[in-house]
Amino acid sequence: MRRQIKWCGRLATIQMVATFLLLAGSQSLGASDQASTGQATGQPAGKAEVKIDNFSFGPETLTVSVGTTVIWTNRDDIPHTVVSTEGVFKSKVRDTDETFSYTFSKAGTYPYYCSVHPKMTGKIVVQ
Ligand SMILES: [Cu+2]
Secondary structure, three states: OHHHHHHHHHHHHHHHHHHHHHHHHHHHHHHOOOOOOOOOOOOOOOEEEEEEEOOEEEOOEEEEOOOOEEEEEEOOOOOEOOEEOOOOOEOOOEOOOOEEEEEOOOOEEEEEEOOOOOOOEEEEEEO
16 A cells, blocks of 8 residues: 555656656747757657648648657638647647647557537647
């Protein structure tokens, strides 16, 4: 019992450190989009964009590395949502030019759709 609590605490600490690193990473990325930040811990956290236009997500399948923040922007003149099929993330209704973002901290495939128009689907592949 006690050991479990300790483990949970440690996980939370790791998560906090990871979040901090992510934040720090994305801030320095703003200053120089292309240059590598030269962090010893591997790839710097990046950003990637999905545009919502004409009732579709573009690109429909987006492949990113772990730690990437994906930003969806609604370029349509119709409201849309971005909802993970597996309940990982869920946006509110996004009007024209509104955005939704989610940071993928685990590798995997994340299918999603628009809950207003369920035929609109997309996929984020995190590796
Ligand atoms: Cu929609």
